[in-house]
Amino acid sequence: MSTQTTSSEREHRSQTRKATASGWIGSALEYYDFFIYAQAAALIFPQLFFPSGNPKIAIVASLATYGVGYVARPIGALVLGHWGDTHGRKNVLLVCMFLMGFSTMAVGLLPTYHQVGLLAPTLLVVLRLIQGFAVAGEISGASSMILEHAPFGRRSYYASFTLQGVQAGQILAAAVFLPLAYYMPEDAFNAWGWRIPFLLSAVVLIAGYIIRREVHETPAFAREDASGGVPKSPIAEAFRHNWPDMLRVVCMALMNVIPVVATIFGAAYAVQAAYGIGFHKSVYLWIPVIGNIVAVVVIPVVGNLSDRIGRRLPIIVGALGSGLLAFGYLYAISIKNVPFAIVMSVLMWGIVYQGYNAIFPSFYPELFPTRSRVSAMAIGQNVGTTITALLPALFATVAPPGSTNIPLTIGAITFGVTIIAAIAAFSARESYRIRLSDLGEPGAVPIDKADYERVRAQTMADTKKALA
Helix, strand or coil: CHHHHHHHHHHHHHHHHHHHHHHHHHHHHHHHHHHHHHHHHHHCHHHHCCCCCCHHHHHHHHHHHHHHHHHCHHHHHHHHHHHHHHHCHHHHHHHHHHHHHHHHHHHCCCCCHHHHCCHHHHHHHHHHHHHHHHHCCHHHHHHHHHHHHCCCCCHHHHHHHHHHHHHHHHHHHHHHHHHHHHHCCHHHHHHHHCHHHHHCHHHHHHHHHHHHCCCCCCHHHHHHHHCCCCCCCHHHHHHHHHHHHHHHHHHHHHHHHHHHHHHHHHHHHHHCHHHCCCCCHHHHHHHHHHHHHHHHHHHHHHHHHHHHHCCHHHHHHHHHHHHHHHHHHHHHHHCCCHHHHHHHHHHHHHHHCHHHHCCHHHHHHHCCCHHHHHHHHHHHHHHHHHHHHCHHHHHHHHCCCCCCCHHHHHHHHHHHHHHHHHHHHHHCCCCCCCCHHHCCCCCCCCCCHHHHHHHHHHHHHHHHHHHC
């Protein structure tokens, strides 16, 4: 019996590590793909896919196509959330990965406006819609898979690696552009160099598939499936029983305004000649790279802290703090001070924002029961991020090139949005001491704090012993 127990524990730890690695690399792929589009939309798509007669309109149109990807996310959340709750977490993650990978490679093969006219932006929008559809199931599916494999007392630490993968994907997205933007002649970069990052997603797609096929379905979903507890319509069940928490997730997901300011509007504001700031593309691209490198280090630290003190406090501090720092970041760009802009980016995006970003992969799925977890989280999160995706075009409209007080205008909108997210987190129930089987249930009682600390300490000791 002892040998069987030890073997079972080893297998469980192995699956926890594989699920975490799967979530990490899958999220890195999905968000590498998603953010190379974001970088291109801010830096080069206005010149390539839209009429060049009016550069201001081209900037707004290009940023709007970035937002189009988010429009498809609620639809993707409905379809892929349902699939994840009825067919399993592993299956939905494979679907998401292949849809995202193939649509991104197709962007790298598109003709430009000068070659085929309006067909070029039309095809761009179609592929962006497929990207948005695919990414809608990734975070909710990966977070749920890791959470349901993770040991009690360590859920936030392991789930945080989903977002570490997201940040790593963004580092790759910017880092691939850096040598191309710096070393290639501008004519060559605009002609064909920009296509390379999109085509390279094939490499990560293959690596992601190899890892994901090794992960077992989660025990929590397997139990629901074996007992006949898998609902025919998890979406209907989620809206019937969990709509208040879904609304909270919508409001907390508005925190996506910070990456919008950091990597989308910030890029257009700093680089596009119409704004008159004049950062070189290669110089500006270092700003999100450095911020994300810091974030990769900070995320598991914050995730581990959340397993000790809870989910709500880090999210509230991260929301309000990063919202305030947005003023300083935009001001640094406005005065053309590159070192100051980098420092503010690291503070806003790399450190303070991670109070929210590292925690939501555990907090969101913890608000919902196993039978509707992926659907409820996917719908709530993607509706919220869709709202924020409309902000780049709004920012470019209310603060177009030539406007005065752009940092104050955009900063005020950003801070107002983060206040809404902080209020939503404050109103939610704390979940870190509730057992997996009780999550999302009305009357679920957290275990005693002293007992929780003992369980968590034992889990950490067992993990260290296994790795020794």
